[in-house]
Amino acid sequence: MVWGRLVTLLITVTSVCRTHAKVEGLTATAQFSQHGIVGKVVFTEINRRYVEIKVDVSGIRGDSKYNWEIRSLPVTQTSAVDKCSDHHLGRVYHAGTLGYTHGYLTEDGVKTFKESRVSIEGRYSIIGRSLLVTNVNKPSERICSTILPPVSETAEAVFVDPTTGSVSGRVTFSSSEQSGDLQIMSDLFFTAGTEPETWEWSVYGEVYNPSQPISNQEFNHVILDLSSDIGPVQIGGEAGSTRYLWTYTRQYTLEELVGKSLVVYNYYHGQRAASNIIKVESTRLKASFLFDEHEFGSVTLTQLSRYHPTQVEINLPKVKSLHIIEGDCVGGVLYNPFNVSTSVPDSGSSDQFPVGDISGRYSDLPHAFTDLNLPLHGAHSVYGKLVKLVLQDGTSVCTQLRKDTSRSTQGQSAKENIQDDEMLKSQKTDYEVTVSASVDDTLTEYRVKWKEPTSLSSSNVVAHRVYYKEYGLETVIGHKDVPLHKQEVLIIEPYVDLEFQWVELLADGSEGLATPYFDLYVEESFVYSSVFTPGAQTGQIEFDWSIPKASDQFLDVIPEYIVEWKEVGGPVSSSKVSGSSQTTLSGLKPGVDYYVRVRVRIY
Structure with missing residues (x-):
């Protein structure tokens, strides 16, 4: 069997061109809430030479003292397990030893420092890297956060090419909205445990056709020669073994990259893979509470990427409590994937509460806040869990957190929206779908089964075409054609959450009616x-x-x-x-x- 090759390249870039001169007023923030320490560090460029560092921290106990430094890689906000380790954060970044320069953090409050060796733009930008705070007396107590700009946009390319071998991984790019710099982080590896290799990569003007073999396609119009500008990309022997982050300072906007193709290739072995770059929206989950079929309130969770914290919006009347639970509304239990044993009343950092204990972390339930312990990506995602409200009269109300598609229909006509709604009611209800997904190392085996509708749109329907793509993205990874009545398909991809769509395949080879995408997740x-x-x-x-x-x-x-x-x-x-x-x-x-x-x- 030939395993499919999938490499995901995530590009985040501002839509504003940068200038070569330093831009005053650029800001970046690292927000943290771990081990009882809560606070944030704000970096602000005040002139061409200095950056102001404002530290606002609480929770420092007794004679504790904390070293603080900038590390080269971002924090992955998908799990509380070992996310602040040297393996995940990398080495100390250029001139990032802030504890050595400005002293340890020893008390609560606000402090301000001036630093000439830290930059928020240019080759040595700290954007997209991490701040690590370590208890000097207890080194295992590590607190970390990604240093993020106020606003960014995202585009992504997904690679599928079995001719290039078993390679998978992700590359994340983030940028200050104002500076226009492009931070490029690679995490590519061979799923078969092959020795590490160095590959070339470039962005081309030609559009990649995923339905045709890559060997039949030519890429000649180079838009970005990444190998020459920042160096070749390293592909490791295992996941996480070769992660790098570069800052790319050329003047390119997101609009200039979207729709182009990204190609990675190995000259020595004649291997290459390509994909089109598409714009990506944030992951957005919503729990809508209905009364007489009308929404009376909602809870919305938004996460730009696995490296960003989750933004929470609560639009509800006054309630006694709000929690995220597993199971049903009556017998369900608080969602607690990290087995937190006790909550800290009225205080403490977010990791000292179970993930689902929203009321515990925020007793006054603000309408909008940022949470660092509420992952929407990965094995510990709250996707599919129940949001449980206890109303003032003691009544419990529950609804499920599902993908919010309200923004994805923007730009469609009213007729198209009505058609989508009708399709959702008739087709999605008729297709009874179950999926089991299994992981062996980094490869996922999806076994998808379904029950066909009682009636099809035409007697000319001869098969079902099952399209699949990564959850939340637009680019289709591939499809499988399945004869009528077989009602089962096996799809093997590197570890990603997939969405599936069923399309009627007609006798003349054309496509008929299609269902919406089913957002099924690994169980x-x-x-x-x-x-x-x-x-x-x-x-x-x-x-x-x-x-x-x-x-x-x-x-x-x-x-x-x-x-x-x-x-x-x-x-x-x-x-x-x-x-x-x-x-x-x-x-x-x-x-x-x-x-x-x-x-x-x-x-």
Whole structure:
């Protein structure tokens, strides 16, 4: 089997061209809330030479003292597990040893410093990098935050090309709205554990056609020669092993890049992959509360990328409490993926409360705030969970957090909107869809099943075309044509959350009616898969496994594993293993090959 190659390149750039002279008044902020320390550090360019650093912090206890420094890589806001480690944040960045220059942070309050070695624009910009605050007396207590500009825009390219081998990963670019600099962070790796390689990359004016082999396409009009301007891109042997962040200072706007193609290639082996760059909106989830079919309130969560905090908007009448829960409205439990044991009444940082304890973190429930412990991406996302309100009379009301598509229909005509609504009612209801997704290292195996509608639009329908794309993006990764009545398809991609769409395929090859995209998300993960031959004497297999790393996130809280095994062509047997990552299978046929895999449910 040939595994598909997927590389995701995320480009964030301001739509304002930069000038080569320093622009006064540029700002960037690192906001943090960890280990009981709450605050923010604001960097402001005050003239051509100096940056003002304003530190506002609370929660420092006793004689504690904290070193603070700038690290080279951003913080991933998808998990609380190890996100502030050296592995994730990289080395100390250029002139970023602020604790050495200005002293440790030793008390609450506001302090202001002037710094000549830190810049918010240009080659050594700190935008997109991270601020790390470490307790000197307790080095394991690390607090971190990405240094972000006030506003940015995003575009993305998704690569699928089986001719280039098993490569996956992400590259993130962020920029100050005013400066126009482009921060480029690469995290590309070989899924098969191949030795690291150096590849070239460029942006071309030609549009890539994903329906045609890349070998039949030419790319000649270079828009950006990234290899010459900032250097080639490194592809590592495993996830997270070769991450880099550059600042690109050429004058290009987002509009100039959108619609162009991005090509990565290896001259020595004749390998390349391409994709078109598209503009990407923020991930936006919404829980709408209805009364007599009219919305009386809502909770909206917005996250620009996995490196940004979540913006929360609450549009509700006065309520007693607001929480995010798992399960149903009556018996559901507080969403607590990091197993936080207790909350800190009226104080504390966001990580000291369960993810779903919104009222605990914000007792007065402001209408708008920024939360650093509310991920919308990754295995610990709140997507699909319930928002539970307790009204003033004690009544509980729940509704599910779903993708907010209200902004995606902007620019459509009223007729198109009505058609979309009718399609949603008739087609999506008729298609009864289930999906299971399994992860082996970084590859995801989606097994999608559905029940066909009782009636199709035409007697000329001969098959279903199942399109799939990454959740929240516009570019289609690929499609599968499935004959009528088969109602099942297997799709294998690197670890991403996919959306699926069903289109009627007519006898003349044209497409008929289409459903909206189903936003289905990963529910299961394979953590181990192999082939064993039992011992001739014992008829047993003894083996163990480790917790997987999937898309730069660790699955750290696993209640039980499901071990499955089968002979070639035989039925599947299974058993559950709790509290251990090893087991022994007995009663097997000596000398016969058995396929064995371990599965765990993730949320």
